[in-house]
Amino acid sequence: MFFLPCPALAQNSKIPFENGNHAFRYVLHNLGLEARNHLSELDEDTILIVFGETQALDEIPGGLEPFLNNGGAVLIATDRPSQGRWQDFFQIQFYKEFVQAPSNLESAYRSLPACPWVNPQKVDDIPIFRGLTEVATNKPVYFTNRSKRLKTLATFPGDCWTEERGTPTTLRDKSAAFAAAGAIGKGRALVLSDHSVFINEMMIQLDNNNFDFAFQCVRWLMDRGEGLDRRTHVLFLDEGEVVTNFNVPIDMTDVPMPPLDVVNRLLVKLEQENFFNRLILGNDPGRVMGNILRVLTIFITTIVAGFGCYRFLHSRHRMETSEPLFATKMAQQSPEVDVMTQRHLTMIKADNFWEAAHHLSRDWFETVTPGLLAQVAESDDPRSGLISFTVDAGWWRRWSWQRKLKDLWRLAVGAPRKLTAGEFARFVTQLDEVKAAQLRGILQFRNMN
Numbered sequence: 001m002f003f004l005p006c007p008a009l010a011q012n013s014k015i016p017f018e019n020g021n022h023a024f025r026y027v028l029h030n031l032g033l034e035a036r037n038h039l040s041e042l043d044e045d046t047i048l049i050v051f052g053e054t055q056a057l058d059e060i061p062g063g064l065e066p067f068l069n070n071g072g073a074v075l076i077a078t079d080r081p082s083q084g085r086w087q088d089f090f091q092i093q094f095y096k097e098f099v100q101a102p103s104n105l106e107s108a109y110r111s112l113p114a115c116p117w118v119n120p121q122k123v124d125d126i127p128i129f130r131g132l133t134e135v136a137t138n139k140p141v142y143f144t145n146r147s148k149r150l151k152t153l154a155t156f157p158g159d160c161w162t163e164e165r166g167t168p169t170t171l172r173d174k175s176a177a178f179a180a181a182g183a184i185g186k187g188r189a190l191v192l193s194d195h196s197v198f199i200n201e202m203m204i205q206l207d208n209n210n211f212d213f214a215f216q217c218v219r220w221l222m223d224r225g226e227g228l229d230r231r232t233h234v235l236f237l238d239e240g241e242v243v244t245n246f247n248v249p250i251d252m253t254d255v256p257m258p259p260l261d262v263v264n265r266l267l268v269k270l271e272q273e274n275f276f277n278r279l280i281l282g283n284d285p286g287r288v289m290g291n292i293l294r295v296l297t298i299f300i301t302t303i304v305a306g307f308g309c310y311r312f313l314h315s316r317h318r319m320e321t322s323e324p325l326f327a328t329k330m331a332q333q334s335p336e337v338d339v340m341t342q343r344h345l346t347m348i349k350a351d352n353f354w355e356a357a358h359h360l361s362r363d364w365f366e367t368v369t370p371g372l373l374a375q376v377a378e379s380d381d382p383r384s385g386l387i388s389f390t391v392d393a394g395w396w397r398r399w400s401w402q403r404k405l406k407d408l409w410r411l412a413v414g415a416p417r418k419l420t421a422g423e424f425a426r427f428v429t430q431l432d433e434v435k436a437a438q439l440r441g442i443l444q445f446r447n448m449n
Helices: 022-030 055-059 064-069 085-090 210-222 260-272 275-281 288-313 326-333 339-350 354-368 372-379 395-413 421-439
Strands: 046-051 073-077 092-094 143-145 151-155 161-164 167-170 177-184 187-192 233-238 241-243 386-391 443-448
Touching: 022 210, 022 233, 046 055, 046 210, 055 085, 064 073, 064 085, 064 177, 064 187, 073 210, 085 092, 143 177, 187 210, 354 395, 354 421, 386 395, 395 421, 421 443
Parallel strands: 046 073, 046 233, 073 187
Antiparallel strands: 092 143, 151 177, 161 167, 177 187, 233 241, 386 443
8 A cells, every 4th residue: 555644743632544553553463562551560571662742751660760770671752852851861852843854855755855764873783773774754853862871773864954943954963863772771772753653654655664663673672682581561652642452453444545646656666676576585584564565466466477377368369150251241241133123022022013103104194294293293282283184985984084094193193002913903904094095086185274
């Protein structure tokens, strides 16, 4: 999961997930530490962890120094400048100004001025920073270390700066410490100038070493030395409140996703640093999260590669044997006869010869009364054109010819209707009779408007 860090305000009363301590408590649970509930339970088998508010350090029954001399251990991570007896005991001085880094240089985590990297110092007998070069802070302060018992483990880059009385001042000429640790009596002490380095938003990342840093800090405090049993209990005070539940899931549902370009830049950086090869080939048993990610990376890569091979092998082109070839299908679509023949066959199949009778009757009327059909078409009224004719026969024959001519006229200008083969045959016979009567002079036609 990748997301952008934002500076955490230690004074917030309602802490969202990204500023919570779930990831740090996961480390405590993973190392098998059991919770203490009160300062009165402190003993040589206990690690006292104090984040933010440090008043409890001056309220330890018997005092902080006897607790450490008897074999107890303490982790103090705070950005509070307020003085206390515990600072006098360690001979360190916290400053209230926040450390910032130039955003145009690589002194800042993801180029965020409020998140400067720290510079680990070479201290062989305290392996807290061993193998870690990218520990990112989040709105830290700094302290000066004058102690003879605590060794400075990490400082801030010299190009970082603080704003003192409204004037930016670089840390180049200052011993601006971030971490100091050492053995005191039978116990151990570790002091950090930023507790936001352990918030969820800073620890659950793949582009810094904060998770491993938390793991190595606690593991060093658990260790009593060669041949001695480790400390097994912890009293965890976060902003003065006792935290006892270490078996917590790291729920990422409420953490916002970063913009896509941020993820792309992160992936490019990981590739340039050969991160993925180092992740797979690494063999550091202390990097618990790294080991988990290594196994997950190999497992997911194997699954994806297998799925890709499966899809590749099943993506070959196969001929559909149940479908005809293209040439065969095209041949089936090509007509075997011409268009007019198809039209005639359709008329026969439907048993409707009205279209043929319509054209035959119109052709005959055009020859007998030229222009009459055009006149009817312009007026859109079949009664606009009248046919005048004389019959050289008796009244009965005159009535008979008039009926036949009306039938022909309806076919020429009337609405389409079904005309069966038998009716078409009678029409043809009737039309032949009318033509013959015209030729013999029995019927004589003229137009009338």
